[in-house]
Amino acid sequence: MSLKVQVTDLNKSFGSNHVLKGIDLDVQNNEVVVIIGPSGSGKSTLLRCLNRLETPTSGKIVIDNVDISDPKADINRVRQNIGMVFQHFNLFNNMTVAENIMLAPMELKGETESQAADQAHKLLQQVGLDEKFDAKIQSLSGGQQQRVAIARALAMNPDIMLFDEPTSALDPEMVGDVLEVMKDLAKQGMTMVVVTHEMGFAKEVADRVIFADEGKILEQGKPNEIFGNPQNPRLKDFLNKVL
Ligand code: ADP
Numbered sequence: 001m002s003l004k005v006q007v008t009d010l011n012k013s014f015g016s017n018h019v020l021k022g023i024d025l026d027v028q029n030n031e032v033v034v035i036i037g038p039s040g041s042g043k044s045t046l047l048r049c050l051n052r053l054e055t056p057t058s059g060k061i062v063i064d065n066v067d068i069s070d071p072k073a074d075i076n077r078v079r080q081n082i083g084m085v086f087q088h089f090n091l092f093n094n095m096t097v098a099e100n101i102m103l104a105p106m107e108l109k110g111e112t113e114s115q116a117a118d119q120a121h122k123l124l125q126q127v128g129l130d131e132k133f134d135a136k137i138q139s140l141s142g143g144q145q146q147r148v149a150i151a152r153a154l155a156m157n158p159d160i161m162l163f164d165e166p167t168s169a170l171d172p173e174m175v176g177d178v179l180e181v182m183k184d185l186a187k188q189g190m191t192m193v194v195v196t197h198e199m200g201f202a203k204e205v206a207d208r209v210i211f212a213d214e215g216k217i218l219e220q221g222k223p224n225e226i227f228g229n230p231q232n233p234r235l236k237d238f239l240n241k242v243l
């Protein structure tokens with residue numbers, strides 16, 4: 001196993017709000033890490049620090065051997081290898097499905113239109129939506145939009161994918177298709193960090209589950225340890241509420 005992400009003593013404050021309080025987190029190549037925890041505990045902030053959508057207040061983050069906390073680091077290069085999927089899709093609504101997927105590879109990687117289109121077809125097949133190639137984003141359901149968002153993130157050939165509650169905004173009947181796509185990705189060996197409230201997904205797919213509360217990692221372990229034999233009283237309390 002090789003180390004993909006190494007976070008050391010990460011702190012993040014927004015003004016006087018100390019949100020991340022000394023987070024240490026390693027993610028190995030090909031590992032699927034699921035982060036669970038109450039709302040407001042800093043899960044999104046942690047993910048956003050990993051691709052520097054937020055600047056840490058202190059601490060060190062090394063991704064693919066690049067110290068992204070170093071102001072001299074080429075953050076754009078590192079970011080190209082990190083795919084991010086958000087709760088609210090963040091697609092370009094005035095563009096088609098294909099245009100959304102082809103944009104970054106053409107603008108950032110210099111792919112030709114036909115190369116980018118070929119890849120968009122492959123990715124749309126992978127997420128079960130090739131028939132939507134020319135569709136407008138607004139014509140898609142939420143679940144379809146989220147699968148397009150995953151295809152768009154994959155179009156840059158990232159070697160790590162970050163998911164921030166990718167199914168939380170979806171109608172219940174849409175959730176399964178999105179989780180299936182994520183499961184397939186995990187099976188293919190994608191390194192993934194997933195924040196989710198889908199405990200079934202965590203049990204089935206995670207190599208490791210992390211429980212975060214009030215800006216700290218309070219417990220982590222294999223799914224059967226976290227769900228079958230939780231130790232921390234706050235984790236027990238959280239599981240009682242969500243299971
Ligand atoms: P979670 O994802 O676990 O629900 P967040 O990371 O979104 O938690 O938020 C943790 C805390 O950080 C909350 O108190 C939230 O209000 C605060 N916070 C998050 N982002 C910002 C921001 N951009 N500016 C100010 N406060 C923020």
Ligand code: MG
Pocket residue numbers: 043044045164165
């Ligand atoms: Mg969040």
